Amino acid sequence: MEIFNDPNTLPWLIPAGPLLAFLIITLVTNKARLVPATDSHAYGGHHPDYDGMTVPVVARYSRILSVGVGMAGVIAALVVSWLTLANASQLHHIGPEVLASDIEWMSTGETSFHMGVLVDPATVIMLVMVPIAVLMIFIYSIGYMAQDPRQARFFALISLFAGAMLTLVVADNILLLFVGWEIMGVCSYMLIGFWFEKESAYKAAIKAFTTTRVADVVMLLGIAYLYSITGTLSFREIMYSPETLDLLATTTPIIFGGWTVSAASIIGIFLIIGTVGKSAQFPLHVWLPDAMEGPTPVSAMIHAAAMVSAGIFALIRLYPLFAAGGDPHHGVFTEPLAFMAVVGAFTALLAATMALAQSDVKAVLAYSTISQLGFMMAALGIGAYIAAAFHLITHAFFKALLFMAAGSVIHGMEHGEHHVHEHGDHGHDDHGHGDAEGHAFDPQDMFNMGGLRKTMPVTFWTFLIGGLSLSGLPIITAGFWSKDEILADAWLVLNKYGSGAHGMVFVMLALAAFMTAFYTMRQIALTFAGDGRTEAAKHASLGQGLVSFTMTLPLIILAAFALGAGFVGVPKDFPVLNAIFSPEHNSFHHLVIEALPLPETTAAFATLPDYHPKAPPFNIVPVATSVIVALLGLWLGYMVYWRKPLKAGQPDPLEGFLGPLHPVLKNRCYLDDLYSAVFVKPSQWLAAQVIVFLDRGIIDALLHIIARFFSWLGELIKALNLWLIDGVGDGIPIAIFNFGGWLRQLQSGRIQLYLLLLLAAAAGIGLVLVLTAGGPPAL
């Protein structure tokens, strides 16, 4: 078929597999029957207690089919992605040349809006990362969700999620990107609230949805404003046209115009706010830590492969828009860039401090995600969008790894908990008593763990690799290279032009990196070092068989990426290693810089100032900084938590050190309480008032009046009906009946009467003829 053979149309099919899988599972293979939930063991242990409820349990064949369809969808996406990558590598010069095709989607007056796909260097790096990460998450889900009664539903939703992310990646305009963006929003809502029987889960789902909604509305405003000025939303048309960018930079917006900001700034800030919501930046980061209420593969999907990456990806795509009118590489900031730098650096630091005091194994990772996204945001703010893209990719690999490893730990802990219940000598059977204890036991609390290194060795080693990559352990981990490039970019401009913003970003990110290394080591030590602090931890394991296999294989593969993915971005003049990995140029930098028009290759930009970050030359200061903060943080964490592992019941040594700050950080700086007091409570109060006054007072009263009028009208029509319609309806047959009765009297059977009538008729007709003829006929 044409669409397969033409490399320009092939990208349309990248999201098709998972989207089809979603449809097939939803419409065909998801067959469930309702059974009363009496034995919680039948559903595995890692989700809420269904006791006393009727739950839909997917039939075994339906489960296998659904998983098969879901896997087929994502494998198809992977294959098509690789085909597309192969096609892209055939291009003479990717960047100026791209794989793209579009269709006319909607005619708007004299112009028309085109929807299409675009494979440029930015898409290429995402097509490398997303399908692999998604496939790993799918494989992991087979084991993780194996006991869940709604496994088919899970695979349907996560397929849709993957399809939406791939749509977003291949989109050639902001609107299609926004469509994928919003589908992911819906999927995240349904998947975070997947175990909706649990109050915390559905509340987290609503929180995630409403928080990102606030940002999305602002983003939509930005898109609408952009379209109203430029008349196009296509990435290439806007980014490759100096006139359009200049127009945006010089237009004075209708509102805020008095503040001497340009339309580009307003649009840029609106779009960035969309990303602030989606990529969980301060002040809209609150939904992300709660999002871990969903199943762990969903957390991996949201935190690594898809949702939060989407925000940064969109900003990388639109980077020239934010830089329009400024020159960050010489210290000249535009409002959007400054906004990103400040928000990103502040978020990176704030989230890192909050991660210090968390005791939930997934919460630490959630805050580290926010912090790492802050790194990317800050990198974009200082103009280092390539470093941001690099960190986006490496972070996706090691964060997916960390989340799934954490999920394995939780799974193992629950396994251990069941083991203790079944074989324990507490002298009670596993119901009644056991449930009360089950509620109290938190399998995600790191202070209940310890010593898992011995019982879950694969999980330990992969978690360690992911953690070290997150910490930025020098040279051998991917995280080091990407984090180092951000710092190097910041240092470059700070050093050359003394840009204060770059200095601020450099210091804050270095501090955040230090804390990242420390809390990661704390987490690893609390989870894996020493001896088990509970019975469950002592018996924790992944068991045997398929579940165990599918939950460890993705960890091993992702661990390879968490180590190796960084070597594509080794600086050209890095001592020793450059000879091996980047003899000619920094490969990642060389590829991604072509995503946006270069003065050398695009004629229209030849005379304009270059907004691209140059590959930063090797400088000992940023490298030494990243090495020192990483090693110092890891060493400190090792000294505090690993060397002397905590005993059961022993408080966190950090509590004493941080003093009154610890509860503040543990409670997320009370930001959730603040939002609850400022936004949620007033909204609820307003809703209550609206019910009383508007709903019951006005709307109900109006409805009653209308209802009364219509009921009166109905009575009237009913009377009319009886009198007029029934009268006519009955009258006609009655009249016909009576006439017939009268007429049948003539049918007397007396022939002479008939003759008499005939005669009378003949006489009558004759009389009429004589009177009307007017004389005898002329003979």
Add this chain to the structure above:
Amino acid sequence: MTVPLWMYLAVAAALFSIGVFGVLSRRNAVAILMSVELMLNAVNINLVAFWRYSETSTDLLLNGYAFTAFVLIVAAAEAAVGLAIIITVYRNRRSVIPEHAATLKG
């Protein structure tokens, strides 16, 4: 002296009226049949009279005669059929009064 047309017509009208009266007033079917014959013959008189006094009457155009001959033949046939019916009804019902043969009355 020639007899004027109105005299023929008056005789025919009187004969026809007598026939009608007979048809309507007699109860006996045979009497009714005879009255019908009177009416037919009144018509015959009219036909012949009109033919004789019309300007187109020549020796070659014998319209009136021809019609009258047909009427006479048909009347004979009718009387034969009618009498046959009356006799059959009489055999079945022992009556020659038409009201008694009212089986088809609706």
